Amino acid sequence: MDHLNGNVDDFGMDTISLAGTLEGKLRAIREAGFRQVMLSARDVVGHPDGLQAAVQAVLDSGLRVTGFQVLRDFEGLSGHLHDYKVDIAKSMLEMCAALGSKILLVCSSTSTHAATDPDVLAKDLRKLAMLAVPLGIKVAYEGLSWGRTVNEFTTAWDVVCRADAPNLGIGLDSFHMFAMQTPLDDLEFLDPEKIYLVQLADFMWQEIRSVEERITTARHFRVFPGEGVHTDAVADLVTRLHQLGYRGDYSFEVFNDDYQQLPLPVVAQRARKSAVWLGEGVLRRSVPLPNQIRLRRRAAR
Template sequence: MNLLDRFGMDTSTLAGPLEARLTAMRQAGFSQVMLHARDLVGHPGGVAQAVQAVQASGLRPTGFQVLRDYEGLTGPLHEYKVDIAKSLLQTCAQSGSQLLVLSSTTSPHASSDWDHLAADLRKLAMLAVPLGIRIAYEALSWGRSVNDFVTAWDLVCDADCPNLGLCLDTFHILAAKTPLDAIAELDPERIFLVQLSDFMWHEIPTFEDRITTARSLRVFPGEGAHSEPLADLALRLDRLGYVGDYSFEVFNEDYQQLPLDTVAARARRAASWLHDDVLRKAAPLPPWATRRA
């Protein structure tokens, strides 16, 4: 098996036309790609040509990003968001992806009523069934009611739909310092995706700083300040029996200014560390872990 078979890159990590980003990923040895809606709708040739580019690349879509601020709304706001969700599901299906990422709501207009939140997740999952799409629910560490994977898991369980599961994002887990022991309580078959990234500082005390770091200052695993807990998390998932995909969700303004092959090589190095040194040898720290990205 190719060591990169379970690892994919996110299109947002790279700059340039979609075709060039896909080529860089493929040449680095990756076999899958995390797509964003804007990759398709913003393509000069439209959605159809963007889909053709993905198919021609030979890369398998890991998933499709992202539905935000969906659950907990009422009245016209709820109707509006359901309409957006339906459109995103259609585009997700067009892209060839079978997974839509849903991030926990940050909207001040959202209810915190648990039954309401669970019902909304259930409704989205049911809308996705005819399209053969699974919903991966991700806890944002600044979410209004759901801001850690423990709470997200409880909500997914209460919504109780087979095509509804978790998306675990290491940035949010590390930034919020969520205890990793809780991973043992998860069902590996309901973990639909694991997104990997790190960051350079040890503490992110405020939501505002956390948002800024998440959106523009993430780094690849092994390049940041949290290599040991990140390796620990990967090992815990492996022992749990997780056999799904890992996607490098690295939003970094510096990487947007670098050649595509340079950034893709950094991603490959991170994947090699996780695959060879962490999951195979359980040796947590790479020799380059303390260097700045």
């Protein structure tokens, strides 16, 4: 891959964005021209023929696995709750390894039962990272915008630094960054070698006025980069990460109820337009935004 100049192969889709069977999703993603896929645990364990059949489907697809998601509400618990989550984490890590994924995505806790002390959170994440070491898996910690203690990438980064584990890094999600209006200048504090994954999405309104609206938008109304009102911000984010030295993967994590009602190839091609714009337009500055050619031609008449 041409990581020096940016390339559409740096971008992949998440199975969560598509309806249908796992095999159908993988086929649509591959036929749209993508070479990598982010796997949702629900798509894997929900296979009618079981986990091994799902693993085989992924291997047969020829797609590289960007990462596996998502472990939720892990850090900050104690007693039997902590033991329960450690057991869940071990199972997630085993599935992650079976699928050939090198990254497990972990979202910051929303539980009111979790501690708020960042050192306690860091200790638990360090433990999780150590469980992942024998499997050769990296743990990407992402700050949910409705997380109880960690709700921005800046606080997620602080916890990652406190944990100081060799295979623990940060996961970035553009939706949560834009929803919280976290200054992109703060990206300068990150070590690009510790950014393990970047998930991209846009949405249709400039401002989110409540936590409830934030959750609803995140789970039902995301769109692909270039389709919403934060086009310039997405372009700025990708450009800044490239300038920072990030050369890892980007995945489109788009939860959208409308897309769940459309044929798989239609949705996958919408994602492909975004990949071409970002890979060849933003990072190479060679093509316009999606749908802008038609608009410019009309304006010229």
